[in-house]
Amino acid sequence: MGKSPSKTSPTPTDVLPLIPLAPPLAVLPGTTLKVPITNRADVAAILAKIYSISPTAKPDAAITVACVPLRSALVGREGGLLIEDGDAKGEQPGGFETDPVNATKKDVFGYACVAKVSGVQGRRQGELSLVVEGLERVEVLDVVQERPYFEGELRGVDEHVDVANPELAEQFNLLKQLSRELLALVRLSSILPRTPTVSLSPIVARRLELYIARKDLSEAGSLADFMANVVDCTHEEKLRVLAAIDVKDRVDRVIEILQRQISSIQGSTRITVTSTTIPVAHGSFDIDQLRRIQQEALKRRSGMTNSGSNGMPAGFPGFPGAPGQGGEEEANELEELKKRLQDAKLSPDADKVAQRELQRLQKMNPVQAEYQVCRNYLENLAEIPWTKTTVDQLDAKTLVKAKKQLDDDHYGLDKIKKRLLEYLAVLKLKEQANKNIDDQIKALAKSIAPIEEKGEKEKDKEEKVMKEPSEAELKLLEKKRMVDKSPILLLVGPPGTGKTSLAKSIATALGRKFHRISLGGVRDEAEIRGHRRTYVAAMPGLIVNGLKKVGVANPVFLLDEIDKLGVSNYNGDPSAAMLEVLDPEQNHTFTDHYVNIPIDLSRVLFIATANSLDTIPPPLLDRMETIQLSGYTTLEKRHIAARHLLPKQITTNGLHPDNIDMPTDVLDKIITSYTRESGVRNLEREIGSVCRSKAVEYATAKDTETLPQYNPVVTLSDLDGILGIEKFTEELTEQHSRPGVVTGLVAYSTGGQGSILFIEIADMPGTGRVQLTGKLGDVLKESVEVALSWVKAHAFELGLSAAEDEDIMKNRSIHVHCPSGAIPKDGPSAGLAHTVALISLFSGKPVPTTLAMTGEVSLRGRVLPVGGIKEKLIGALRAGVERVLLPEGNRKDVRDLPEEVKKGVGIEFVSHIWEGLGKVWPERWERAGGWVGESRL
Ligand SMILES: Nc1ncnc2c1ncn2[C@@H]1O[C@H](COP(=O)(O)OP(=O)(O)OP(=O)(O)O)[C@@H](O)[C@H]1O
Numbered sequence: 001m002g003k004s005p006s007k008t009s010p011t012p013t014d015v016l017p018l019i020p021l022a023p024p025l026a027v028l029p030g031t032t033l034k035v036p037i038t039n040r041a042d043v044a045a046i047l048a049k050i051y052s053i054s055p056t057a058k059p060d061a062a063i064t065v066a067c068v069p070l071r072s073a074l075v076g077r078e079g080g081l082l083i084e085d086g087d088a089k090g091e092q093p094g095g096f097e098t099d100p101v102n103a104t105k106k107d108v109f110g111y112a113c114v115a116k117v118s119g120v121q122g123r124r125q126g127e128l129s130l131v132v133e134g135l136e137r138v139e140v141l142d143v144v145q146e147r148p149y150f151e152g153e154l155r156g157v158d159e160h161v162d163v164a165n166p167e168l169a170e171q172f173n174l175l176k177q178l179s180r181e182l183l184a185l186v187r188l189s190s191i192l193p194r195t196p197t198v199s200l201s202p203i204v205a206r207r208l209e210l211y212i213a214r215k216d217l218s219e220a221g222s223l224a225d226f227m228a229n230v231v232d233c234t235h236e237e238k239l240r241v242l243a244a245i246d247v248k249d250r251v252d253r254v255i256e257i258l259q260r261q262i263s264s265i266q267g268s269t270r271i272t273v274t275s276t277t278i279p280v281a282h283g284s285f286d287i288d289q290l291r292r293i294q295q296e297a298l299k300r301r302s303g304m305t306n307s308g309s310n311g312m313p314a315g316f317p318g319f320p321g322a323p324g325q326g327g328e329e330e331a332n333e334l335e336e337l338k339k340r341l342q343d344a345k346l347s348p349d350a351d352k353v354a355q356r357e358l359q360r361l362q363k364m365n366p367v368q369a370e371y372q373v374c375r376n377y378l379e380n381l382a383e384i385p386w387t388k389t390t391v392d393q394l395d396a397k398t399l400v401k402a403k404k405q406l407d408d409d410h411y412g413l414d415k416i417k418k419r420l421l422e423y424l425a426v427l428k429l430k431e432q433a434n435k436n437i438d439d440q441i442k443a444l445a446k447s448i449a450p451i452e453e454k455g456e457k458e459k460d461k462e463e464k465v466m467k468e469p470s471e472a473e474l475k476l477l478e479k480k481r482m483v484d485k486s487p488i489l490l491l492v493g494p495p496g497t498g499k500t501s502l503a504k505s506i507a508t509a510l511g512r513k514f515h516r517i518s519l520g521g522v523r524d525e526a527e528i529r530g531h532r533r534t535y536v537a538a539m540p541g542l543i544v545n546g547l548k549k550v551g552v553a554n555p556v557f558l559l560d561e562i563d564k565l566g567v568s569n570y571n572g573d574p575s576a577a578m579l580e581v582l583d584p585e586q587n588h589t590f591t592d593h594y595v596n597i598p599i600d601l602s603r604v605l606f607i608a609t610a611n612s613l614d615t616i617p618p619p620l621l622d623r624m625e626t627i628q629l630s631g632y633t634t635l636e637k638r639h640i641a642a643r644h645l646l647p648k649q650i651t652t653n654g655l656h657p658d659n660i661d662m663p664t665d666v667l668d669k670i671i672t673s674y675t676r677e678s679g680v681r682n683l684e685r686e687i688g689s690v691c692r693s694k695a696v697e698y699a700t701a702k703d704t705e706t707l708p709q710y711n712p713v714v715t716l717s718d719l720d721g722i723l724g725i726e727k728f729t730e731e732l733t734e735q736h737s738r739p740g741v742v743t744g745l746v747a748y749s750t751g752g753q754g755s756i757l758f759i760e761i762a763d764m765p766g767t768g769r770v771q772l773t774g775k776l777g778d779v780l781k782e783s784v785e786v787a788l789s790w791v792k793a794h795a796f797e798l799g800l801s802a803a804e805d806e807d808i809m810k811n812r813s814i815h816v817h818c819p820s821g822a823i824p825k826d827g828p829s830a831g832l833a834h835t836v837a838l839i840s841l842f843s844g845k846p847v848p849t850t851l852a853m854t855g856e857v858s859l860r861g862r863v864l865p866v867g868g869i870k871e872k873l874i875g876a877l878r879a880g881v882e883r884v885l886l887p888e889g890n891r892k893d894v895r896d897l898p899e900e901v902k903k904g905v906g907i908e909f910v911s912h913i914w915e916g917l918g919k920v921w922p923e924r925w926e927r928a929g930g931w932v933g934e935s936r937l
Contacts (some may be wrong), residue, residue, distance in 0.1 A: 013141060013153055013154060013155045014153075014154050014155075014156075015144060015151055015152065015153050015154070016064060016065060016066045016114065016151070016152065016154055017046040017049070017050075017065045017066070017149055017150065017151055018065070018066050018067075018068050018108065018112065018140070018143070018149070018150035018151060018152045019035060019042070019043060019046065019065050019066070019067050019068070019100075019115075019130075019132070019149075019150075020042075020068055020069075020070055020100035020103045020107070020108055020150060021033075021035060021067055021068065021069045021070065021100065022036075022070060022098060022099060022100050023069070023070055023072065023098050023235040024234065024235035024238065025069065026067075026069040026113075026235070026238040026239065026242055027067040027069075027113040027115050027132060027134040028113060028134050028137075028225040028226075028228060028229050028238070028241065028242060029113055029134045029135060029136050029137055029222065029225050030134055030222050030225050030226055030229075031133075031134045031225065031226065031229040032118070032131060032132070032133045032134070033067070033115075033131075033132055033134070034121060034129040034130070034131055034132075035067070035129055035130045035131075035132055036128070036129045037120070037128050037129055037130045038127070038128055039101065040100070040101065041101070041148065042100070042101070042148060042149035042150065043130060043149070045148035045149045046065060046149045047063070047117075049149070050063050063116070063117040064114060064115070064116055064117075064135075065114075065115055065117060065132070066112040066113065066114050066115065066138060066140075066152060066154055067112060067113050067115045067132055067134070068108045068109055068111075068112035068113075068140060068150075068152065069108075069109045069112075069235070069238065069239055069242065070096060070097065070098060070100060070103055070107050070108065070109065071096045071106075071107055071108065071109050071239075072096065072235055072236050072239055073096055074236050075109075075236045075239045075240055075243075103150075104146060105143040105146055108140060108143060108150065108152070109140070109239055109242070109243075110139065110140055110243065111137060111138065111139055111140060111239075111242045111243045111245075112137075112138050112139075112140050112152065112154065112242075113134040113135070113136070113137055113138070113242065114134075114135045114136050114138055114154070115132040115133055115134050115135055116132065116133045116135055117130060117131070117132055118131045118132065118133050119131045134225075136156060136157075136159075137156075137157050137159065137242065137245070138154040138155060138156055138157060139154065139155045139156075139157055139245075140152045140153075140154060141153045141154065141155050157245045158245075159221050159245070159247065160247075161217065161218050161219075161220055161221060161247050162247075163217045163218055165248070167248065168217070168220065168247065168248045168251070169217055171220075171248060171251045171252060171255065172217050172220040172223075172251060174255055175220070175223060175224060175227070175251050175254060175255055175258070176212055176213075176215065176223070178255060178258040178259060178262065179212045179223070179227050179258065180209065180212055180213075181258075181262055182227075182231065182258055182261060182262050182265070183205060183208055183209060183212070185262060185265045186205075186265065187205050208230075211226075220247050220251055221247040221250055221251075224241065224244075224247070224250045224251045224253075224254040225241065225250070227254050227257075227258060228241040228253075228254050228257060231257055231258060231261050232261060233257045233261075237253070237257055240253055241253050241254060241257075334358075334361065334362065337358070337361075337375070337378055337379065337382065338358060340379075340382040341354050341358070341378065341381065341382045343382075344381065344382045344383070344384070344385075344386060344388075345386055345387045345388065346381065346386050346387075347386045347387070347597070347598075347600070349597050349598060350381060350384075350386055350597045353381070353596075353597055354378060354381050354382075357374055357377060357378055357381075358378065360374055361374045361375060361378065373533065373538075377533060377594075380540055380544075380548070380594070380595065381595070381597075383548045383551075384544060384547055384548055384595065384599065385547055385548075385550070385551050385552050385553045386553065386599075386600075387553060388551065388552050388553060389552050389553050389554040389603065390511065390512055390513060390552050390554060390555075391511070392427070392431065392510055392511060392512065392554070398424065398428055398509075398510075399421060399424060399425060399428070401509060402420075402421060402424050402506075402509035402510070403417070403421055405505050405508055405509040406420065406421075406502070406505050406506075406509065409501060409502075409504075409505045409644075410498050410501065410502060410505065410644075411636065411639045411640045411643055411644060412632070412636050412639070412640070413498065413502070413629065415627075415896075416491070416502065416627050416629060419489075419627055420489075420502070420506055423487075423489070424506075424509070424510070427510075487584070487624070487625040488582050488584070488606045488607070488608060488623060488624045488625065489606075489607045489608070489624065489625055489627060490562070490607075490608045490609070490610060490621075490624035490625065490626045490627065491503070491607065491608070491609045491610075491627050491629055492609075492610045492611070492612065492613055492626055492627070492628050492629065493611070493628060493629030493630060493631075493678070493679075494611060494629075494630075494631050494677070494678030494679050495611060495677075495678070495679050495681060496677065496678070496679020496680050496681030496682070496684075497629045497630075497631065497632065497678060497679040497680070498629065498679075498680075499609040499629060500516070500558060500560065500609060502607075503556060503558040503607040503609070504558075506556060506605075506607065507555075507556035507605075510556070510605070512552075512554060512555055512556050512605065513550040513551075513552055513555040513556070514550075514555065514556045514558070515546045515549060515550050515555050515556070515557055515558070516557075516558040516560055517542050517543070517546055517557060517558065517559055517560065518560045518561060519542075519559055519560060519561050519562050519564065519565045519574075519578075520560065520561035520564035520565075521564060521566070522542070522565055522566055522574050523566035523569060523571060523574065524566070524571040524572065524574065525571060525572025525573055525574050525576070525577045526541065526571070526572065526593065527541060527542055527574065528541045528542055528543060528574055528577040528578060528581070529541045529543075529577045529591075529592055529593045530544060530592040530593045530594035530595065531593060531594055532593045532594065532596075533593075533594055533596070538594050539594060540592050540594040540595055541577075541592050541593070541594070543557075543581055543590065543592065543601070544592045544594070544595055544599065547599070547604075553600065553603050553604070554603040554604060554605070555604060555605070556604075556605045556607065557604050557605070557606050557607070558607050558608075558609065559578075559582075559606060559607070559608040559609070560608075560609050561609065561610065561611070562578070562608040562609065562610050562616060562620070563610035563611055563612055563613070563614075563615045563616050564615070565578065565616075567617070575616075575617045575620050578620055579619060579620060579623065581601060581606070582606060582608075582620065582623045582624060583623050584602065584623075587600075587601040587602055587604075588600045588601065588602040608624055613626065630678070630870045630871055630874070631677075631678025631679065631754070631870075631871060631874055632678065632679070632680060632874075633874050633877065633898045633900045633901060634668070634671050634672060634877070634878065634900070635898070635900040636898065636900075637671045637680055637683060638664065638667055638668060638671060640680050640683075641667045641670075641671065641680070641683055641684075641687060642664070642667060645680060645683060645684045645687050646662060646667075646687055646691075648684070649684065649687050649688045649691045650691055652688065652691070653688065653691040653692050653694075653695045654695060655691060655694065655695050655698065658712065659694065659695075659698050659712050660691060660694045660712050660714065661712045661713045661714065662687075662690065662714045663713070663714070665716060666714050666715065666716055666718075666719065667687075669716055669719055670683065670686050670687065670690070670719065670723070671683060672878070673719075673726040673727065674686045674719075674723050674726065674727050675727075676727075676878070678871070678874075686723055689722060689723060690714055690718075690719070690722050690723070693722045694712070694714065697710065698710055698712075736849070737846035737847060737848055737849045738846055739840045739841050739843070739844045739845060739846050740760065740761040740762060740763075740837055740838075740840055740841030741758060741759070741760050741761075741837065741840075741846070741847070742758070742759045742833045742834075742836050742837040742840065742847050742853070743756050743757075743758060743759075743833070743847075743849065743850075743851065743852040743853070743881065744756065744757040744758070744759050744818075744829075744830045744833035744852065744853065744854060745757065745829070745852050745853070745854040745872035745873075745875065745876055745884070746825065746829075746830075746872065746875075747867070747868025747871040747872050747875070754868060754870070754871030754872040754873070754874055754875030754876070755872075755875035755876075755878070755879060756852055756875060756876055756879040756881060757818055757819075757825070757830070758818065758819050759816070759818060759830060759833045759834055759837045760816070760817045760818070760819065760837075761814055761815065761816050761817075761834075761837045761838060761841045762814065762815045762817075762841070763812045763813070763814045763815075763841055763842075764812060764813055764814075764815070765811060765812055765813070766811070766812050766813025767811075767813065768807070768809040768810065768812070768813060769813040769814075770784065770785070770788065770813070770814055770815075770816065771813070771814070771815040771816070772784060772815075772816050772817075773815070773816070773817045773818075774816075774817050774818030774819065774825065775818075775825060776816075776818060776825055776826070777825060777826025777827070778826070779826050779827055779828050780818075780825055780826050780827060780828070780830060782828075783828045783830060783831040783834060783856065783857065784816050784834050786831060786857055786858070786859055787831055787834035787835040787838055787857060788809075788814075788834075788838060789859060790835060790857065790859060790861055790913065791808075791835060791838045791839060791842070792807070792808060792809060794861075795808045795842075798839060798842075798843070799843065800839070800842045800843060808842060814838075814841070816834070816837075818830075827866075828856040828857075828864075828866070829854050829855065829856055829866035829867075829868075830854070831855060831856045831857030831863075832853050832854065832855035832856075832857055832863055832885065832887075832910075832913070832916055833853050833854070834857075835857055835913055835916075836853065836916065836917070836920055839917065845921060845924075847920055848883075848920075850880065850881055850882040850883060851881070851882070851883045851884075851885070851920065852876050852879075852881040852883070852884050852885070853884065853885035853886075853916065853920075854866055854869075854872055854884070854885070854886060854887075855885070855886065855887040855890075855910070855916075856887070857913060861912055861913040861914065862911065862912055862913075863887045863888070863910050863911055863912060863913060863915075863916060864887055864889060865887045865888075865889025865890045866887060866890065869886065869890050869893035869894065869897075870893065870896060870897060870901075873897055873901050873905060873907075874898070874901060876905055877900070877901050877904045877905050881905060882905065882906060883905070883906040883907075883908065884905050884906070884907050884908070885908050885909075885910055885916055885919055885920075886907055886908070886909055886910070887909065887910065887911070888909045888910060888911035889911075890909070891909055894907055
């Protein structure tokens with residue numbers, strides 16, 4: 001047995017029972033340990049002895065023993081590492097007994113820990129353990145008894161701490177630092193997936209943190225003992241800590257253990273601070289604090305490495321962003337977010353919110369669900385273009401360029417193009433005016449600046465004279481700045497008439513970014529305005545998403561199919577949400593529910609499209625300027641096909657213009673026999689089919705080297721093979737006229753298409769009943785009744801009855817039918833046609849099939865104007881109508897008709913039924929200007 005270290009002051013010796021502990025167990029002062037006592041006869045004997053000596057001792061009275069670890073071949077009795085130690089000389093490692101039952105005097109270590117037995121734990125025989133609480137470190141001077149239990153002569157050691165020692169103070173601080181670092185790492189690694197480590201409950205971790213923080217230098221030894229006990233260390237390390245009587249020595253040894261432990265955890269846990277890799281678990285911890293500890297430790301450690309006092313590697317595998325290991329490249333996520341927010345040049349309101357949210361985020365635990373929500377929100381804020389804009393190409397050539405662009409992209413549509421150019425002109429003038437004001441403001445600012453540079457006194461004097469009026473002037477000028485409250489355009493027309501492509505052309509002409517928002521089928525208000533942030537997976541709405549996508553605050557937004565926007569339902573009212581977007585007075589403070597900060601939409605150029613106005617709520621319609629696009633005539637379609645659609649399809653299908661030649665008659669045939677639509681979408685599709693077929697032919701010819709035989713010309717006879725049999729016959733008007741059948745005109749509200757409509761009336765013996773079929777609406781039914789009343793009232797004058805008091809319906813019933821029975825029809829515009837059809841039926845005189853008519857009829861027989869003239873006449877021309885009777889009141893509408901229609905259809909105006917009858921049957925129009933009925937002829 002070696003001598004105790006000389007530093008140890010001689011303190012009273014004592015003899016106490018010894019409990020040898022099997023490796024790797026060792027009790028250190030201030031720690032609690034469970035010593036397994038199954039088959040430990042010595043422990044039983046100790047307890048029996050104590051109780052036999054003092055049978056009156058209360059069971060809870062403190063029993064003091066000394067816990068002594070068994071020796072290791074690698075550590076000397078004094079705790080030094082053995083290289084050539086006399087005690088171990090000639091002994092192999094492992095030469096000491098490891099089972100306390102068989103241990104002898106020579107197997108016990110030179111130092112022990114006096115401990116209080118605080119109880120026995122375990123329910124079953126095999127799992128009993130003695131709970132001991134380490135009290136103080138003692139030196140084992142001698143073992144005085146081995147059986148039935150060990151008894152040793154012990155001497156207390158002096159654990160005095162020299163608080164004046166600066167070296168010790170420094171080492172103690174390092175110990176504390178490392179202890180906290182380790183704790184933080186254990187907590188972090190316990191929440192990371194796939195890291196084999198003990199999990200640490202947040203409460204325990206917090207207590208440990210407090211325990212470490214409260215220790216002061218005088219307790220350096222006990223903190224070292226505590227940390228040595230809690231960390232994972234080898235038996236030898238524990239023995240060396242136990243034997244370290246000198247506190248500085250002990251602190252050094254524990255520091256070494258901690259450093260090794262930290263490196264090993266870091267090695268197995270390379271931390272990526274992306275919230276996706278950290279699952280939600282285990283309460284909270286402060287990632288920033290952890291990061292700070294890491295960085296401090298790193299600084300300190302790299303210093304130590306430089307001085308050579310520590311063998312730790314300089315690299316510090318750990319957090320991205322930690323200096324010294326390339327972490328700067330992987331820029332810290334929060335820093336990056338901060339930078340992105342700075343770059344986004346937020347509005348003052350948004351900036352305030354962003355700063356507040358950033359502060360919240362920094363304090364937040366990344367494993368909290370709220371962290372992700374907050375981060376997403378900030379990312380969204382950073383992506384919204386608050387102030388970024390593109391510069392409009394509004395120079396001297398703008399209008400010329402825009403006109404060219406519109407003409408290049410679209411044939412016809414002159415009225416619409418004119419309106420769009422007006423819009424651009426106004427925009428340009430406003431910008432120019434604003435630029436002039438800006439220049440004046442700049443000039444004023446310059447005139448103020450030199451005053452500020454002058455001496456104080458002089459400055460004061462001059463300021464009174466000059467600065468005040470200048471500032472007022474500035475304000476005045478600011479007021480004069482033109483706010484861009486341009487109207488929102490609504491393009492209405494049948495499908496495929498070029499609404500979308502017109503909007504695109506405007507964006508191109510202006511040099512602005514273009515984004516299309518499809519509103520068709522949007523049933524939920526939240527789709528437009530976003531969800532409130534409190535909802536799970538909340539998102540901004542379509543408008544903010546659009547802004548994020550284009551990345552500038554002044555794009556062209558196409559609000560497509562605004563007429564298909566859902567109406568008010570339990571999910572809110574989407575059209576009401578659009579009101580705020582589209583109102584130039586309100587949209588500079590549009591608030592998305594998710595973003596919850598006013599966003600300026602006044603610089604966005606909104607263009608809406610719709611197929612019909614019927615389903616657009618009036619308040620919404622009121623905020624837009626409507627521009628009507630009607631269907632194209634055959635002639636227009638021919639031009640569009642030749643100039644735009646065919647070249648487009650040729651390139652789409654990989655052909656060269658020389659590879660295909662489609663003559664005008666072929667195009668006409670496709671237009672009239674294979675399509676019947678107001679727009680040109682189907683036409684483009686059919687042309688595409690022909691191009692594809694030609695492409696196959698050309699490719700085959702090329703492959704088989706028969707190119708000379710390839711004929712690029714498409715002939716009329718080819719069409720049958722490529723597009724199938726004709727879908728529509730050209731001649732739609734009836735071949736033979738019959739009494740009671742009249743050609744009317746109809747403009748369908750859905751799709752804005754016009755066509756002819758036959759009115760068929762048949763009579764039969766009966767009692768004056770009127771039957772109506774063909775899905776006729778109420779107004780249409782009423783117009784039949786009006787027509788019948790007028791005819792009945794004027795039957796004698798019309799020559800339909802022999803006497804003035806005779807009822808022409810007395811012995812007959814009539815049936816009015818409008819074919820295409822599945823299509824709903826309504827409106828008063830067939831009144832004239834009904835009247836003429838009734839007179840034709842009763843008089844037996846047929847009406848020419850190529851004559852069509854439209855107009856409302858009043859009871860007095862006046863013919864009143866109706867709507868949809870352009871669509872109706874285009875439809876009439878397509879159907880082969882030659883003459884059309886229109887109400888006098890519609891004369892103004894004819895001016896806007898395409899030339900082709902004006903030339904192709906003979907238009908005659910009537911203001912009264914009598915006049916109309918004269919046009920239908922001119923031979924019966926008395927020269928004197930009156931009608932001659934059959935009976936009176
Ligand atoms: N006047 C025109 N000149 C040239 N091409 C045209 C013209 N009108 C339409 N087109 C072409 O027709 C196609 C369909 O047009 P677009 O998609 O703009 O129709 P739309 O009116 O928006 O239809 P929808 O109401 O169904 O959205 C496009 O390829 C477009 O270029």
